[in-house]
Amino acid sequence: MxxxxxxxxxxxxxxxxxxxxxxxxxxxxxxxxxxxxxxxxxxxxxxxxxxxxxxxxxxxxxxxxxxxxxxxxxxxxxxxxxxxxxxxxxxxxxxxxxxxxxxxxxxxxxxxxxxxxxxSSTRTPVLSFQDITLDTRTHEARRGERLIALSSKEYTLLHFFMSHPREILSRTTIAEHVWDYDAEQFSNVIEVYVRYLRNKLCAAGEPNLIQTVRGSGYQLKEPIQ
Structure with missing residues (x-):
């Protein structure tokens, strides 16, 4: 939010x-x-x-x-x-x-x-994509039954991805919504936090769902077969 x-x-x-x-x-x-x-x-x-x-x-x-x-x-x-x-x-x-x-x-x-x-009375309080769930009331993230501990910024980043499934999100768009309004220069920081988030989501060997779209940004999508 x-x-x-x-x-x-x-x-x-x-x-x-x-x-x-x-x-x-x-x-x-x-x-x-x-x-x-x-x-x-x-x-x-x-x-x-x-x-x-x-x-x-x-x-x-x-x-x-x-x-x-x-x-x-x-x-x-x-x-x-x-x-x-x-x-x-x-x-x-x-x-x-x-x-x-x-x-x-x-x-x-x-x-x-x-x-x-x-x-947001018409919105569901629990976001889900594939086997990832994010409870916006308790801020709990899970991959299947596994509880994932997220930092505040990791939670905000995952929330943004899960609010826009399958959309290609540019680094500028992510910076504007997850970091400060004028944070376009945060490209390297965004890359680091996406890596942190991927590592936590895939810590038990699950497939990666946050894909890098070369030259465009990132996309939360079904795993590449």
Whole structure:
């Protein structure tokens, strides 16, 4: 799942990004409303965590414009404006949830989970391809009955592959969705992590399912006979 955090506080923004990444989300951070609109037009985010008191274009205006553009991405306002009138105004503008600062990170995490469940109610929580399964609720990966221990980045990479079975995924596409937005230079890092993932998926001698497509990228597909 890819999240956009829009927060201009120099300490809180990075802290939110790190905390959510520890929960296995891919997180982009911007500090103003203009950048938030630009990112949302380029990247299909699963959720936006949006401050209201932003420099320039404030969070309410960002929310209003996104809804005018018929963007249905879930929006959670995270703001110091916590009166009943503030909450009503935010929800009436089209936000899906509203959390006032100061807050407990565990509550934020629970609200994020709830919004993502609501937005993906038609999706299965368990992804599968051949004999590989990935439970997006528990973050457990299995090859057959064998449980596979994955790092946070390996989990995100496998999740991306299994969300796009048989598609040829370029290194640039993988970089944009699994690493930071501007990580096109991560080609060698991507190669290393694909190797890590292959080694873990094939640790018991199973056939390789992540194929290298020369000059194009990688593809999760049935094993070559």
């Amino acid at each position: 890819r999240l956009l955090v829009v927060e201009d506080h120099p300490a809180l923004g990075p802290d939110l990004k790190k905390g959510l990444e520890r929960c296995h989300y891919l997180v982009d951070l911007v500090t103003n409303g203009e950048d938030a609109l630009a990112r949302e037009s380029d990247v299909p985010y699963d959720l936006i965590i949006l401050d209201i008191l932003l420099p320039g274009l404030d969070g309410r205006e960002v929310c209003r414009r996104l809804r005018e553009m018929h963007q249905q991405v879930p929006i959670l306002f995270l703001t110091a404006l916590g009166t009943v009138d503030d909450r009503i105004q935010g929800l009436d503008l089209g936000a899906d949830d509203y959390l006032s600062k100061p807050f407990d990170f565990r509550e934020l995490e629970a609200r994020v989970r709830a919004l993502l469940r609501r937005n």
